[in-house]
Amino acid sequence: MIETLGELVVSLLIVAGSGFTLVGSIGLVKLPDLMTRLHAPTKATTAGVGGVLLASMIHVVVRSGEVSAHELLIALFLFLTAPISAHFLAKAYLHLHRERERNFPPACHGRDWTLLDEPGEELPREDRPQPPPRV
Amino acid sequence: MTSEPSRRPPAAWLPHPRLALLLAVLWLLLQNRFTVGGLLIGLVLGVVVAHATRSFWPQRPHIRAWGKVFAYLLRVFRDILVANLVVARLILFRPAARLEPCWIVVPLDLQWPEAIAVFAGTITLTPGTVSCDLSADRRSLLVHCLDAPDPEAMVRVLKERYEAPLKEIFE
Numbered sequence: 001m002i003e004t005l006g007e008l009v010v011s012l013l014i015v016a017g018s019g020f021t022l023v024g025s026i027g028l029v030k031l032p033d034l035m036t037r038l039h040a041p042t043k044a045t046t047a048g049v050g051g052v053l054l055a056s057m058i059h060v061v062v063r064s065g066e067v068s069a070h071e072l073l074i075a076l077f078l079f080l081t082a083p084i085s086a087h088f089l090a091k092a093y094l095h096l097h098r099e100r101e102r103n104f105p106p107a108c109h110g111r112d113w114t115l116l117d118e119p120g121e122e123l124p125r126e127d128r129p130q131p132p133p134r135v
Numbered sequence: 136m137t138s139e140p141s142r143r144p145p146a147a148w149l150p151h152p153r154l155a156l157l158l159a160v161l162w163l164l165l166q167n168r169f170t171v172g173g174l175l176i177g178l179v180l181g182v183v184v185a186h187a188t189r190s191f192w193p194q195r196p197h198i199r200a201w202g203k204v205f206a207y208l209l210r211v212f213r214d215i216l217v218a219n220l221v222v223a224r225l226i227l228f229r230p231a232a233r234l235e236p237c238w239i240v241v242p243l244d245l246q247w248p249e250a251i252a253v254f255a256g257t258i259t260l261t262p263g264t265v266s267c268d269l270s271a272d273r274r275s276l277l278v279h280c281l282d283a284p285d286p287e288a289m290v291r292v293l294k295e296r297y298e299a300p301l302k303e304i305f306e
Contacts, residue, residue, distance in 0.1 A: 043262035083259035107270035
């Protein structure tokens with residue numbers, strides 16, 4: 001009984017996870033430019049991979065009664081790296097197409113985006129942002 | 136490093152005790168079982184790695200409210216799920232020409248680099264928004280939205296849902 005129920009949950013999670021991954025890939029094909037396409041993979045890594053990993057954990061627990069920690073680690077590493085790679089992709093794209101993609105708004109305070117700095121230009125030491133003192 | 140009379144200065148061989156402990160736990164999870172030998176190797180690794188990378192972490196992030204960390208994680212997981220459904224619907228049922236992608240500028244109240252990094256990461260993980268750049272003075276964040284008919288409301292939501300709790304956690 002427990003085993004059937006477990007298998008049902010596992011199958012549902014796998015189907016849901018792969019569904020999200022599929023939608024992410026469809027988005028990659030359908031969306032018009034790089035910036036909108038970038039939204040598709042961040043979705044596939046969160047809900048898609050998350051669903052499959054959860055299924056794997058439940059499967060191991062139901063089958064052998066042991067708790068497997070590897071899935072937690074995979075999830076942790078993915079959640080740490082996905083935003084960073086998305087950030088790098090966006091920055092690389094914006095750097096390559098600085099002239100064409102200049103339609104983003106200016107920063108709201110004194111200094112503008114780091115994207116707009118000239119290569120090799122360095123802030124004078126006194127202008128570099130400093131963390132506030134601890135209170 | 137700022138000096139604080141109430142807290143002991145970090146020992147030279149152990150600049151980040153919590154990072155070392157975290158690495159040891161990660162090592163044990165990688166082994167997928169608990170052994171004393173594994174724990175020892177993990178602790179040695181944790182101390183060595185934390186020491187080797189100390190120049191990347193000039194300061195220790197100071198977490199004020201641990202209880203709020205878990206509340207924040209729960210909220211982020213919930214939002215990732217909900218936002219995934221929303222974006223899946225957008226991709227499947229909305230013609231690409233009728234999407235309203237736009238740039239928004241989020242003015243930052245957070246000042247700690249670690250807090251800003253967590254905020255930017257959260258924005259990217261919740262589908263539909265990707266954080267793209269930080270201003271040179273670390274006071275605004277450039278975010279791309281897949282579909283935001285009302286950019287100002289989006290800025291407000293991001294600030295209220297994520298930045299406000301992070302401010303309580305870190306500062």
